[in-house]
Amino acid sequence: MIDLDDHLPAIAAGDAAAFGRWLAGAEPRLRLSLRAYAARVDTEAALQEALLRVWQVAPRHAPDGRPNSLLRLGIRVARNVAIDELRRCRVAPMDDAGLEQALAAAEAGPPRAGPDPLLRRVIEECRDKLPGKPAEALAARLAAAGAEPDEELAARLGMRTNTFLQNFTRARKLLAECLERRNVDLGAELA
Amino acid sequence: MSDPVDDEADEGAGGAEGGAPPPGDDRAALIEAAAGAYRARDPLGAIRSHPAWHDLDEAGREEAFERARSLRALEAALDPDGLSATARAVLARIRAARDG
Numbered sequence: 508m509i510d511l512d513d514h515l516p517a518i519a520a521g522d523a524a525a526f527g528r529w530l531a532g533a534e535p536r537l538r539l540s541l542r543a544y545a546a547r548v549d550t551e552a553a554l555q556e557a558l559l560r561v562w563q564v565a566p567r568h569a570p571d572g573r574p575n576s577l578l579r580l581g582i583r584v585a586r587n588v589a590i591d592e593l594r595r596c597r598v599a600p601m602d603d604a605g606l607e608q609a610l611a612a613a614e615a616g617p618p619r620a621g622p623d624p625l626l627r628r629v630i631e632e633c634r635d636k637l638p639g640k641p642a643e644a645l646a647a648r649l650a651a652a653g654a655e656p657d658e659e660l661a662a663r664l665g666m667r668t669n670t671f672l673q674n675f676t677r678a679r680k681l682l683a684e685c686l687e688r689r690n691v692d693l694g695a696e697l698a
Numbered sequence: 699m700s701d702p703v704d705d706e707a708d709e710g711a712g713g714a715e716g717g718a719p720p721p722g723d724d725r726a727a728l729i730e731a732a733a734g735a736y737r738a739r740d741p742l743g744a745i746r747s748h749p750a751w752h753d754l755d756e757a758g759r760e761e762a763f764e765r766a767r768s769l770r771a772l773e774a775a776l777d778p779d780g781l782s783a784t785a786r787a788v789l790a791r792i793r794a795a796r797d798g
Contacts, residue, residue, distance in 0.1 A: 545763035546756035549747035653735030653787030
């Protein structure tokens with residue numbers, strides 16, 4: 508079983524690269540744990556805030572002896588960030604039966620395994636077949652890696668923001684169709 | 699493959715918060731925008747919600763959540779270190795804070 512706590516000593520020592528390796532495995536589980544809040548909280552913002560807090564508290568975190576203790580802490584932190592946001596917006600707190608489920612899942616199944624070079628190659632082959640503007644929009648989003656708003660990416664490509672988003676949508680759909688023809692189910696393979 | 703989109707589409711996706719859902723094309727653009735990983739910060743450094751997310755109804759927000767899940771998985775699959783745009787953005791903020 509993958510235990511992401513293997514990265515904990517290095518993370519606690521301030522090694523951001525080790526935190527990156529932890530993130531690669533932990534992020535899908537943490538994101539999924541916020542699904543119950545998706546209609547009322549911007550879970551992308553909540554997740555990023557939670558991840559920054561996990562980094563900050565990791566040096567003081569004491570593992571409980573069971574696997575993936577930092578991941579379980581992260582699930583609690585993410586939930587608290589979401590609840591804080593609900594309170595800030597004066598939205599009534601909701602019944603959160605999903606927390607225990609998410610915590611149990613963090614212990615039961617392995618987090619995401621490392622990068623898959625074969626899968627990457629198949630995606631890249633499909634990406635190479637994208638027409639110009641959709642390919643440009645996809646490449647811009649990937650290169651920005653969440654550091655720049657779509658408005659800036661669109662302006663750099665000489666597109667209006669809506670046009671940029673339409674081209675990105677086209678790229679995403681064409682990529683999904685290509686992967687489906689190659690029997691790669693994005694939902695299953697990339698989850 | 700299909701033709702790309704030329705730059706002649708309408709600008710200005712957006713329905714009013716709490717109002718009627720935006721028309722189809724605008725709604726699709728809002729979902730695509732909200733599913734992106736970029737999030738601005740407020741003056742105190744807290745990460746802000748995406749403006750497009752506020753313009754979506756609950757069903758649209760849930761669609762944006764699922765879209766974000768698959769996009770982050772795609773980004774991670776394409777990244778040599780297995781990192782999504784979310785992970786890259788968080789690491790960039792950590793390194794920027796550390797490096798002053």
